Structures are given as C-alpha cells and as structure tokens.
Amino acid sequence: MIFKDLVIIGGGPAGLSAAKIAAEAGVSCLIIERDPFLGGQLIKQTHMFFGSEKQYAKTRGLDIAKILIDDCLKHQDLIEIMTSTTVVGLYKDKVITTLHDDTYNKIKAKSIIVSTGASERFFAFENNDLPGVYGAGAVQTLMNVYGVKPADKVIMVGSGNIGLIVSYQLHQAGVKVLKVIEAASNIGGYKVHASKIRRIGIPIETRKTIKRAIGKDKVEQVEIVSLDDDWNIVDNSSEIIDVDAVCISVGLIPQRNLLSMIDIKTKFIKELGGIVPIINEDHQTSDKDVYVCGDVSGVEEASSAIVEGYYTGLIAARNLGKEHQDFKTLNIDYKNQLLNLRSGPFGKKTLKGLEIMKEDANVK
Amino acid sequence: MRIKEHPILTFPEKKKIWFTFNGQKVFGFSGDTIAAALHALGVMTLSHSLEMKRPRGFYCAIGNCASCNMIVDGIPNVRTCVVSLKEGMVVKTQTNKGDLNDI
Ligand SMILES: Cc1cc2nc3c(=O)[nH]c(=O)nc-3n(C[C@H](O)[C@H](O)[C@H](O)COP(=O)(O)OP(=O)(O)OC[C@H]3O[C@@H](n4cnc5c(N)ncnc54)[C@H](O)[C@@H]3O)c2cc1C
Ligand code: FES
Numbered sequence: 001m002i003f004k005d006l007v008i009i010g011g012g013p014a015g016l017s018a019a020k021i022a023a024e025a026g027v028s029c030l031i032i033e034r035d036p037f038l039g040g041q042l043i044k045q046t047h048m049f050f051g052s053e054k055q056y057a058k059t060r061g062l063d064i065a066k067i068l069i070d071d072c073l074k075h076q077d078l079i080e081i082m083t084s085t086t087v088v089g090l091y092k093d094k095v096i097t098t099l100h101d102d103t104y105n106k107i108k109a110k111s112i113i114v115s116t117g118a119s120e121r122f123f124a125f126e127n128n129d130l131p132g133v134y135g136a137g138a139v140q141t142l143m144n145v146y147g148v149k150p151a152d153k154v155i156m157v158g159s160g161n162i163g164l165i166v167s168y169q170l171h172q173a174g175v176k177v178l179k180v181i182e183a184a185s186n187i188g189g190y191k192v193h194a195s196k197i198r199r200i201g202i203p204i205e206t207r208k209t210i211k212r213a214i215g216k217d218k219v220e221q222v223e224i225v226s227l228d229d230d231w232n233i234v235d236n237s238s239e240i241i242d243v244d245a246v247c248i249s250v251g252l253i254p255q256r257n258l259l260s261m262i263d264i265k266t267k268f269i270k271e272l273g274g275i276v277p278i279i280n281e282d283h284q285t286s287d288k289d290v291y292v293c294g295d296v297s298g299v300e301e302a303s304s305a306i307v308e309g310y311y312t313g314l315i316a317a318r319n320l321g322k323e324h325q326d327f328k329t330l331n332i333d334y335k336n337q338l339l340n341l342r343s344g345p346f347g348k349k350t351l352k353g354l355e356i357m358k359e360d361a362n363v364k
Numbered sequence: 365m366r367i368k369e370h371p372i373l374t375f376p377e378k379k380k381i382w383f384t385f386n387g388q389k390v391f392g393f394s395g396d397t398i399a400a401a402l403h404a405l406g407v408m409t410l411s412h413s414l415e416m417k418r419p420r421g422f423y424c425a426i427g428n429c430a431s432c433n434m435i436v437d438g439i440p441n442v443r444t445c446v447v448s449l450k451e452g453m454v455v456k457t458q459t460n461k462g463d464l465n466d467i
Contacts, residue, residue, distance in 0.1 A: 034427050036397070036448050046372045060372070084448065086427065102439060119428040131408035131421025138425035138445075146400035147375035149365035173367050217419050218408045255428070 004030045004080075005320055007096055007109035009087045009258065012040020013302045014294025015115035016068040017309025018316070023075035025317035025324035030107070031072070031079065032098060034086040038072075039065030040117055041137070042302055044144040046172070047165055050190075054337055055303035062144075064302065090261045094289060111289045111316050114259060115309065118252035118273065118295035126212030132219030136166040136249035143173040151245035155222055156180040157210050161189035163249035164204075167197050170247075178241060181208040183227055211238070213246055222246055252299045259296075262287060267360055271353030272298030278360045282319075283312040291316050300350055307337045366404055383453040398444035398455055399425065399432045410434050410444060412459040434458050 006022055008015045011033030019029050037043060045061020056064045072079050082100065089097030096107045120135035122128070132151065136158070139150040154175055156167045159182035167177045180197070185206055187194050194204060207227045214221040226237035253274045256266065265278045265286035277285045277292050284291055293312040294305035311334040314324055324330060342350050367375060378393040385402065392401025399410060399422050409419040410432045422432040427446035436442040436455050440462025444455070 034446055036446070084446075086446075119426075120424055122423075129413065129418055129420060131410075131419055134422070135424050138423060141425040141445075142400060142403060143367060144373060146396055146404075147367045147370075147373070148396075148400050148404040149367050150403070152365075172371050174369070218421070 001095075002030075002105070002107045003109075004028065004107060005110050006030070006113065006316055007032065007107060007111075008113045008115060009090075009096070010040065010115040010117055010294070010296070011035075011038040011081070011083070012115060012117050012294060012305065013042055013064070013068055014117070014296075014305040014309035014312075015040070015113065016072055017306045018113050018115060018291075018293060018313035019079050020068070020071045020075065021310045021313035021324065021330070022317045022322075023072070023078040025314070025327075026078070026322045027317045027320055028078045029080070030109075031081045032085050032087055032096070032107075033081070033083045036084045038069050038081065038083065042068075044137075044140045045165075045302075046144055046169060049302065055306050055341070057303075061302065064306075068306070087258060090258045092262050092287070111291065111320055113291045113293060113312055113316055114256075114277075114285075114296055115292070115294045115305075115312075116255045116258060116296045118299050119255045120248070121251040121253050122248065123250055125210050127215070127219075128213060130213050130215055130219050131217065132215065132243075132245045133213055134245055134247055136162050136247045139245070139247050140166050140169060143169060143175075149173055149175060151175060151243075153178060153243050154245040154247055155210075155224075155241060155243050156247045156249060158182065158249035158251070159187045159189055159194070159204055159206070160249060160251065161193055162252075163247070164189040164193035164197055166247060166249060167202055168193070168200070171197070171200055171202065177202045178243065180204045181210065181224060182206045183209040183231070185229070210246065214240070219244060219246055252295065254296045254299060256292075256296055259285065259290070259292070262290065264290065265360070267357065269298070269353045269356050271349045271356065276353075276357070278357060282315045283308065284315075289319075298350060298353055301341075304338060304341050304350075307334050307341065310334050311338070365406070381449050381451050383449060383451070383455060385455050386457055392449045394449075396449045398434065398436065398442075398447050398449050398453070400445075401449050402444070402455070409457065411457060414461060417459060433462075435462070 006029040008031045011031045042061040042065035085100040094109045211223040224239045226234040293308040380391045408421045411420045425445045432445045
C-alpha cells in the first residue's frame with residue numbers, strides 16, 4: 001500500500017489546478033489520470049477560449065493544458081503523477097484501487113479530491129448502437145489528439161457549444177458536416193460559434209431530431225424528422241440522408257460513479273447537469289475529507305473548472321494543516337473569479353443550481 | 365484515414381507500430397490508442413453486443429462507456445480507446461462477456 005496526503009483523481013484542468021495550489025502550500029500530492037496524458041478535455045480543444053485573462057482567454061484549449069501541466073511539473077518534488085492509471089475503486093477509509101496495465105494497486109490517502117469531469121449524454125433512437133454513432137467529444141479526440149479522420153460525411157445532433165465547436169473542427173479536418181440539427185426551437189450554444197459555422201456553409205436546423213440510424217454493420221443513412229411546438233413529429237417531414245457517421249452532442253453528465261462507491265450524498269439538480277454530489281462552500285462532500293471540483297460537481301466550463309480546482313486545492317491543503325502563504329487573498333480572489341465567470345447569461349443556470357444545492361449542504 | 369492537412373494542428377510522421385488484428389498483421393503509429401489505430405485502418409466494429417451480437421464501435425473515446433472493449437493479448441474487456449498501442453500486440457474483436465478460459 002502507498003500512503004499519500006492528498007490524492008487527486010483526474011488530471012483535467014480542475015485536478016491539475018488543485019494540485020498546483022496544494023503543492024504551493026506544501027502538501028505532497030498524487031494525480032491519477034486514466035488517459036496516457038494529462039489535460040482532460042482541454043487536450044482536444046483547438047479553439048481559443050472565452051473568459052477573462054486570468055483563465056487564459058484567447059488561448060487555445062490545448063495550450064492552456066500545457067500551461068497547467070507545466071505548473072504542476074514545476075513542483076515535481078511534491079506532485080507525483082500517474083498516467084494510464086484508472087481509479088476503479090474507492091473505499092470509505094480513503095483507500096483507492098488503481099488499475100495500470102493489468103496491475104491493481106492500493107493507495108491510502110488522508111484527503112481525496114475527485115475531479116473526474118463529465119461524460120457525454122446519450123439518447124434513445126432506433127439503431128443508436130450502430131458503429132458510426134459517436135459522441136461529439138469522441139470524434140474530437142480522434143481528430144485532434146490522434147489525427148484520425150472520423151468519417152467523410154456526418155450530421156451533428158445538438159447545437160450546444162460542443163456541437164457547434166466540433167462541427168467547425170470536423171470541417172477543419174476535412175470532414176463534410178451536412179447539417180447541425182437541434183430539437184429545441186433555438187440554438188443552444190454561443191452566437192459566435194453558431195455564426196462561425198454558418199459562415200462556412202453548415203446549416204443549423206432547429207425543431208428537428210434524428211428518428212433512426214439506418215445501416216447493416218455501420219451507419220449508412222439517417223432519418224431526420226421535424227418536431228412541432230409540443231415536440232410531436234410533424235407528418236410527412238421525414239428526410240433520409242446519406243452519412244457515414246452521426247455525432248451526438250446532447251450534453252454532459254457529471255461523472256460521479258466513484259463517489260457512489262463511498263455513499264456520498266447526491267442530488268438531482270438539472271441546472272448542474274444531473275445527479276451531483278452535494279457540497280458545501282468549501283467543496284467538501286458529505287465525507288469532509290473527500291472534495292470535488294470541475295465538471296463532476298456541475299457541468300460548466302474549463303475556466304470555472306480551473307478556478308474551482310485552485311480553490312479546492314487551497315482549502316484541502318489548509319485542512320491538512322498546510323495553509324498557503326497567501327491563503328486569505330487567494331481565498332477571496334478565487335471566489336470573486338467564480339462569481340465573475342458566472343455573471344453572464346449562461347452562468348445564471350449554474351448559480352440557480354448552486355442555490356438549490358445550498359438547501360442540502362449542511363454537511364460541513 | 366489519417367488527417368494530412370489541418371489549419372491548426374500538425375501531425376508529423378511517427379514510428380510505425382505493428383500489431384495483429386484478428387490474425388492479420390497491420391500497423392498504426394506511435395502515440396495511437398488501439399481504437400484510434402483501428403479506426404484509421406477503417407475498422408469500425410470493435411465488439412459485439414452480448415445478447416443480440418450486434419456490432420459495436422467506439423462511442424466516447426475516453427474510457428467511459430465500454431463500447432470499445434476488445435481482447436488484447438488474451439485479456440478481455442480492455443478499453444481500447446484509452447490503451448496505447450504497443451509493438452506486437454494481439455488484438456481481437458470481442459463477442460462475449462470475456463471468458464477466463466479464453467486466456
Ligand atoms: C468541444 C468542447 C468545447 C469546449 N469549449 C470550452 C470553451 O470554449 N471554454 C471553456 O471554458 N470550456 C470549454 N469546454 C469545457 C471544458 O473542456 C470542461 O468544462 C473542462 O475540461 C472540465 O474540466 P474537469 O477537470 O472538470 O474535467 P475533464 O477535463 O473532463 O478532466 C477529467 C479527467 O479525469 C480523468 N478521469 C475520469 N475518471 C477517472 C478515473 N476513474 N481514474 C482516473 N482518471 C479519471 C479523465 O480521463 C480526465 O482526464 C469545452 C468542452 C468541450 C468538450
Ligand atoms: S469508447 Fe467508450 S470506453 Fe472506449
């Protein structure tokens with residue numbers, strides 16, 4: 001058994017940021033990451049990010065990942081990193097089971113930060129299991145991380161930011177995006193992203209959904225239908241389109257399965273993306289030595305995941321008896337940054353979600 | 365299908381990694397995961413569903429969904445979308461839950 005003060009599960013923007021600040025405060029930590037590399041979802045983002053300068057706006061996601069990883073590498077004496085290692089078990093006495101290649105290991109931590117991010121939502125339609133029905137994030141990984149072209153002709157289901165951005169990136173990789181369809185009556189993502197893909201000639205059609213995928217061993221066609229204001233299928237609106245892949249981008253769900261293994265209290269809060277761990281202001285769960293930050297505690301953005309990571313690292317370090325030399329200033333600064341990030345129209349939803357959370361957050 | 369030209373990213377030529385897929389000798393490149401290498405070779409079916417034996421490809425590409433489980437070097441249920449390709453790997457399409465007797 002390995003013993004560690006602070007174990008951080010998930011090396012995305014939230015986990016990396018938490019490690020940086022905890023190490024600055026003098027805590028020795030371990031980051032465990034399932035992928036062969038660190039960086040989480042940022043590693044595949046080739047577009048420039050929004051937000052303010054403090055969270056690296058106008059920098060490409062993959063370059064932000066490099067900055068965050070470098071920050072951690074500066075503290076090599078205190079931050080240990082395990083990649084290609086999946087956490088497969090979590091126990092109430094803070095024992096963590098990891099799997100690397102075909103070897104299981106046990107690690108005992110004093111405190112744990114869970115920053116496992118989110119996973120892509122899926123939805124039901126006929127033949128949705130055919131090869132060629134891909135998550136939009138998966139397609140993005142395939143193109144931007146591995147340089148593999150996912151398909152030649154695709155249709156994107158869902159017009160949130162991910163659907164819009166990935167459509168643009170598919171175009172950049174030489175894939176023909178026939179259209180983006182959206183079941184709601186308006187486009188889900190930011191206007192800038194929508195305009196960008198319209199400019200390159202990809203239509204965004206609202207009030208449309210996919211009825212089924214057609215094909216024997218893989219997707220060959222899709223059937224698209226129109227929806228009326230009550231979400232019923234409009235008669236004779238069916239359209240059959242030749243494609244070789246369908247990308248699904250209908251939202252993300254916090255990835256909290258590890259937390260269920262230790263009976264962490266959760267609640268369904270639709271504004272935060274589904275079932276989320278109930279946390280207090282200090283990002284502590286119902287087990288006070290288990291913290292969460294980033295998308296796992298409510299689906300938002302990399303910018304907020306970074307700041308939440310810093311904040312959680314700061315608090316976890318203090319609770320381990322290592323108060324950061326700038327604790328007071330940073331504490332206020334991070335809270336303000338989060339408030340700022342959530343001040344826009346999209347942030348309203350998160351704030352509402354956090355309000356609902358407060359009703360249950362008597363766990364301190 | 366590898367991306368040759370890209371406005372932002374560059375994909376420099378990498379070392380070839382030879383492996384076996386369902387008995388056939390094929391190659392991917394260093395840095396690929398098994399699923400990425402297979403996709404580049406045009407292989408879309410990685411496993412079969414347990415009951416109906418319907419073909420399954422990858423879905424999430426980040427180790428969440430198990431849709432890409434294959435038998436790698438005799439070990440079943442390997443999430444090929446997060447496992448890096450290594451020289452000489454023996455990769456097979458999986459059609460059952462994974463059986464210890466197969467190892
Ligand atoms: C297409 C797209 C565009 C986006 N654009 C923007 C944008 O413009 N601006 C912005 O601010 N945000 C953007 N985002 C959102 C942003 O990328 C995420 O909100 C952010 O990455 C969340 O950070 P995280 O650290 O919580 O999770 P992640 O980045 O998902 O990291 C979680 C990490 O945990 C690892 N992990 C999970 N489970 C385990 C386990 N059991 N064991 C070990 N490791 C595990 C995962 O492999 C992953 O590396 C975008 C996202 C997408 C998909
Ligand atoms: S494709 Fe989802 S686990 Fe590999």
